[in-house]
Amino acid sequence: QVRLVESGGGLVQTGGSLRLSCTTSGLTFNTHAMGWFRQAPGKDREFVASINWDGGRFDVAYRLKDRFTISRDNLQNTAYLQMNSLAPEDTAVYYCAARMGRDYIDTQYSASYDYWGQGTQVTVSS
Numbered sequence: 001q002v003r004l005v006e007s008g009g010g011l012v013q014t015g016g017s018l019r020l021s022c023t024t025s026g027l028t029f030n031t032h033a034m035g036w037f038r039q040a041p042g043k044d045r046e047f048v049a050s051i052n053w054d055g056g057r058f059d060v061a062y063r064l065k066d067r068f069t070i071s072r073d074n075l076q077n078t079a080y081l082q083m084n085s086l087a088p089e090d091t092a093v094y095y096c097a098a099r100m101g102r103d104y105i106d107t108q109y110s111a112s113y114d115y116w117g118q119g120t121q122v123t124v125s126s
Helices: none
Strands: 003-007 010-013 018-025 032-039 046-051 058-060 068-073 078-083 092-100 120-125
Touching: 003 092, 018 032, 018 092, 018 120, 032 068, 032 078, 046 068, 046 078, 058 068, 078 092
Parallel strands: 010 120
Antiparallel strands: 003 018, 018 078, 032 046, 032 092, 046 058, 068 078, 092 120
16 A cells, blocks of 8 residues: 655744655655645645656746755655745645656646645744
8 A cells, every 4th residue: 555644744933944754655666756736725736846766857846946945765765845934825735746657757747646645734924
């Protein structure tokens, strides 16, 4: 059974930082691209970042790229999202997702992913 478990969310003040983790099991981690998405109340789920199977290619949403960083540790079967200079508009549920295959295409689209975590809440207070 494939499981993706996000952790590291919580309440943080404006300007603070959080590091989200996505720990996986039940899949061959180094054959999956990983992605992070978020969904704020009343809004659609949006792409945050993605990374290919070995970490050699990655993308971050344009308006987040100065503050957010994605990484992965294939020995730990875990993906990470480092978030700095957080602002209230970053408040959302953050989801990680896994996409089968070592190709790296369409990773900004949620429909490209095969497995999803349950999400972790990030709340940024003003």
